[in-house]
Amino acid sequence: xxxxxxxxxxxxxxxxxxxxxxxxxxVLPDAASTAALAATALGVEVxxxxxxxxxxxxxxxxxxxxxxxxxxxxxALAERLGRGGIRRATPEQVLAAxxxxxxxxAPTGHPxxxxxxxxxxxxxxxxxWAAGGTPHTVFPLTFDELARLTGGTVTRVA
Numbered sequence: 034x035x036x037x038x039x040x041x042x043x044x045x046x047x048x049x050x051x052x053x054x055x056x057x058x059x060v061l062p063d064a065a066s067t068a069a070l071a072a073t074a075l076g077v078e079v080x081x082x083x084x085x086x087x088x089x090x091x092x093x094x095x096x097x098x099x100x101x102x103x104x105x106x107x108x109a110l111a112e113r114l115g116r117g118g119i120r121r122a123t124p125e126q127v128l129a130a131x132x133x134x135x136x137x138x139a140p141t142g143h144p145x146x147x148x149x150x151x152x153x154x155x156x157x158x159x160x161x162w163a164a165g166g167t168p169h170t171v172f173p174l175t176f177d178e179l180a181r182l183t184g185g186t187v188t189r190v191a
Contacts, residue, residue: 041133041166045142049172052141052182056173064168066136068101071162071171078102081158083179085138087122087130087147090114094122094130098140098163098179099152103191110150110190137167140183149185151176156187 038046038058046058065071068082075082082101087094090111099105107119127135131143140149140163155161156176163179165172180187 038165039167039170041137041139041142042170044132045139045166045170045172048141049174049182052178054174054178054182056178058165058170058172061169061171064136065164065171066168071164072101075162075171077160077162078158080154081161083140083152083155083161083163085131085140085164087127087135087138088119089122089126090116090119094126094147095119096131096138096140096147096149096183096185097152097190098149098155098183098185099190100154102154105190110188113188114150114186133164133166134168137164137170139164139166139172140179142166146184149183150190151180151183151185151187152190153187154189154191155179 072079080102086097111119
């Protein structure tokens with residue numbers, strides 16, 4: 034079944050299987066490169082979309098898994114995490130850090146583990162959806178699975 038997935042999504046599927054997460058990657062007919070597009074395609078609230086946003090902080094990538102319902106407050110998050118600052122990564126930095134394009138960055142399946150922050154607001158949803166390595170792929174999981182999968186620090190990001 035995973036043989037039909039794009040190469041990047043197969044890496045994500047393997048990581049999900051290894052982590053014991055049962056949600057399977059779904060291929061969408063149209064790209065869902067924003068939380069609003071993904072929510073519409075899936076028929077869920079935009080807040081249930083776990084956006085994978087890559088930032089640059091203290092000379093390294095920082096993956097922030099945030100609810101699609103709001104924006105990351107980078108100044109407040111940097112202060113909460115004790116970091117010198119947080120700025121949006123360039124498309125080249127995102128691809129280098131994750132191996133995945135903007136609009137399709139998954140919480141896993143990267144060339145190397147990333148320091149990750151998980152938005153506590155995602156806990157309000159019994160099921161959340163994350164990108165599966167491309168703008169056309171997504172998968173369901175729970176908040177607890179996301180936190181475990183990423184090893185991320187759970188905190189407020191907005």
